[in-house]
Amino acid sequence: MTARENINEYFNGRPFMVLCALALMAITVMSVAMGVKPAGTSGTGLLFSLDGPLMGSGPLSAAVNLLCLLATGGVMLALNKVFSYVRAVTHLFVSAFFLLQLANPAGLVAFNAGTLLSLVTAIATMPLFAAYQDRHSQRSIFLIFALVTAGSMFNYGFLALMPAFVLGFLNMGVLNVKGVLAMLFGIITPFWIVLGLGIASPSDFVVPHLHGIWHRPADAASTLLLVLTVLTSMLGLVLAVGNLFTIINYRVQTRVYNAFFVFVLIVLLVALIIDYANVAVYLPLLNLMVAVQVAHAHTLQATNGYRYIFILLLVAACLAAAITRILMP
Numbered sequence: 199m200t201a202r203e204n205i206n207e208y209f210n211g212r213p214f215m216v217l218c219a220l221a222l223m224a225i226t227v228m229s230v231a232m233g234v235k236p237a238g239t240s241g242t243g244l245l246f247s248l249d250g251p252l253m254g255s256g257p258l259s260a261a262v263n264l265l266c267l268l269a270t271g272g273v274m275l276a277l278n279k280v281f282s283y284v285r286a287v288t289h290l291f292v293s294a295f296f297l298l299q300l301a302n303p304a305g306l307v308a309f310n311a312g313t314l315l316s317l318v319t320a321i322a323t324m325p326l327f328a329a330y331q332d333r334h335s336q337r338s339i340f341l342i343f344a345l346v347t348a349g350s351m352f353n354y355g356f357l358a359l360m361p362a363f364v365l366g367f368l369n370m371g372v373l374n375v376k377g378v379l380a381m382l383f384g385i386i387t388p389f390w391i392v393l394g395l396g397i398a399s400p401s402d403f404v405v406p407h408l409h410g411i412w413h414r415p416a417d418a419a420s421t422l423l424l425v426l427t428v429l430t431s432m433l434g435l436v437l438a439v440g441n442l443f444t445i446i447n448y449r450v451q452t453r454v455y456n457a458f459f460v461f462v463l464i465v466l467l468v469a470l471i472i473d474y475a476n477v478a479v480y481l482p483l484l485n486l487m488v489a490v491q492v493a494h495a496h497t498l499q500a501t502n503g504y505r506y507i508f509i510l511l512l513v514a515a516c517l518a519a520a521i522t523r524i525l526m527p
Contacts, residue, residue, distance in 0.1 A: 200503065202503035202504065202506065203503060205506045206496075206503070206505060206506045209290060209293070209496065209506055209509045210286070210287065210288040210289065210290055210496070210497070211288075211289060212289050214289070214290075214293050215271075215289040215290075215292050215293045215296075217293075218292075218293040218294075218296040218297055219268060219271070219296055221296070221297070221300055221517075222264070222267065222268075222296045222299060222300045222306075223264060225300040225303055225306060225520050225524075226260055226263075226264050226300075226303075226306040226307070228303075228524055229260075229303035229304075229306050229307045229523075229524055230256075230257055230260050230307050232524050232525075234303045234304055234306075234307050234523065234524060235255075235304065235307070236255055236304060236305075236307050236308040236310060236478075237302070237304035237305050237310070237312075237423070237477075237478035237481075242353070242354060242404055242406065242407075243350060243351045243352040243353050243354055243404070244350050244351050244354055244403060244404060244406075245351040245352075245389075245392060245398045245402050245403060245404070246351055246352050246398070246402075247404070255307060255308040256308070259307075259308040259309045260306060260307050260308060260309075262309040263305075263306060263307075263308060263309040263310065263313050264306070266309065266313045266314065266317050267295075267296070267299055267306075267313055267316075267317075267482075269317060270295070270313075270316050270317045270320045270486065271292040271295055271296065272292075273317070273320040273321055273324070274291060274292055274295070274320055274486070274490075275289065275292055276324075277320065277323055277324055277327070278291070280324075280327075281327045281455055282452065283327075283452065283455040283456055283459070283490070284490070284493050284494060284497060285448070285452065285497070286497035286500075288493055288496070288497050290489075290492060290493040290496055290497070290509075291489045291490045291492065291493035292489070293489075294488070294489035294492040294493060294512065295485055295486050295489035297489075297512060297513060297516040298430060298485035298488060298489060298516060299482060299485055300516060300517075300520050301426055301515070301516040301517075301519040301520050302423065302426060302481060302519070302520075302523070303520055303523045303524050304419070304423070304478070304523065305478060305481060305482060310478060310479070311352070311353040311355060311478075311479045312355075312478050312479045312480065312481055312482040312483070313482055314349070315349070315353075315355060315356060315359075315479055315480075315482065315483050316482040316483045316485075316486050318345060318346070318349060318356075318359075319359060319462065319483055319486070320486065322342045322345060322346070322359075322363070323458070325338035325341065325342060326338070326342065326363065326366050326367065326370065326458065327370075327455055327458075329367065329370050329372050330370045330371070330372075330451055330454065330455075331370065331371045331372065332370075332372055333372060333374065333376075335370075335372045335377070336376050336377055336379075336380035337380070339367060339372070339373075339377050339380040339381050339384065340380040340381070340383055340384040340387075341384065342363055342384065343360075343363065343380075343381050343384030343385050344384040344385075344387050344388055346359045346360060346363065347384065347385050347387075347388045347389070348388045351388065351389075351392065351398075353476075353479060354406040354476075355469075355473075355476045355479035355480060357406075358465050358466060358469045358480065359462075359465075361461075361465055362458070362461045362462045362465045364381070365458075365461045366457075366458040366461060367381075369454050369457050369458065369461075370454060406473075408472050408473040408475075409473065409474065409475035410471060410472050410473070410474055411424075411470065411471055411474035418526060419523065419526055422519070422522060422523055422526070423477065426481075426519055427470060427477055427481060427484075429515075430481070430484060430485065430488055431467055431470065431484065431488075433488055433491075433492075434463050434467075434484065434487060434488035434491055435463070435467065437488070437491035437492060437494070437495045438460050438463060438491050440495060441456075441491055441494040441495055441498060442460075444494075444498045445494065445498075456490075456494075459487055459490050459491075462483065462487050463484070463487040463488070463491075466480050466483060466484045466487065467484075470484070492509075492512070495508070496508070496509065
């Protein structure tokens with residue numbers, strides 16, 4: 199095995215993933231120590247309002263956020279072990295997720311809705327994939343839509359998952375009449391429980407006020423976040439299109455699995471354009487979807503011995519963005 203092949207295999211392996219996890223921890227500690235402020239969100243759910251982080255800010259909140267990010271990576275590893283959506287043996291989709299996350303220190307200093315959204319999506323993807331061509335998967339459909347609906351009560355950003363999971367279940371071939379009824383009951387039940395127990399009333403319903411990307415703040419930190427978001431979106435879109443030409447030749451089941459990740463990516467790109475004020479909620483999940491495309495791109499180009507250069511550039515860009523934001527007043 200040549201030196202280039204050894205480097206490429208290193209980026210696929212567990213040691214690089216552990217190194218990226220350690221880097222994520224280090225950037226989190228530095229961000230908290232340097233007083234980086236949590237990224238702002240609209241903080242509005244359909245019934246309840248959360249102003250800023252879910253647990254306040256501070257070391258404990260940052261630690262919980264870090265654990266949830268690591269758990270998201272673990273769930274994605276388990277998901278690939280069971281369903282092999284990336285057919286090669288690789289940990290790069292987790293490594294890339296950690297790298298993309300550390301590029302935005304404001305999303306690391308407190309437990310936030312964006313981290314929760316990415317974790318919920320990773321967990322919900324397991325029963326979605328397990329439902330492939332299973333006409334008796336109504337329980338999974340009900341649970342996923344009930345979970346997403348419950349999340350939307352606290353932050354409407356969870357609503358972005360609705361069309362993605364509808365398309366996902368349609369593509370799995372299970373959204374028949376019973377499946378549609380299960381979906382509707384999953385959406386209705388959380389509201390039924392909350393309103394029935396008197397926890398909230400119909401007057402508490404809030405219609406989300408969307409603010410497009412053209413309404414963003416003009417300060418330095420917001421500009422850096424915009425650049426990071428645009429570059430990440432472009433990277434995900436370009437890689438998804440490039441990977442498509444190879445993935446389309448996979449067996450149907452693997453194509454269906456990967457189509458769901460593309461559905462989520464497209465929904466997030468639309469959400470970021472029309473609701474950029476909630477970018478802090480969408481960005482972690484965007485990072486997760488782009489990380490899957492990074493892993494595909496690296497493993498599908500197995501004959502290109504120089505593909506490690508792309509990973510080195512990604513590492514350098516993410517670290518540069520993180521350091522710039524930490525040092526920013």
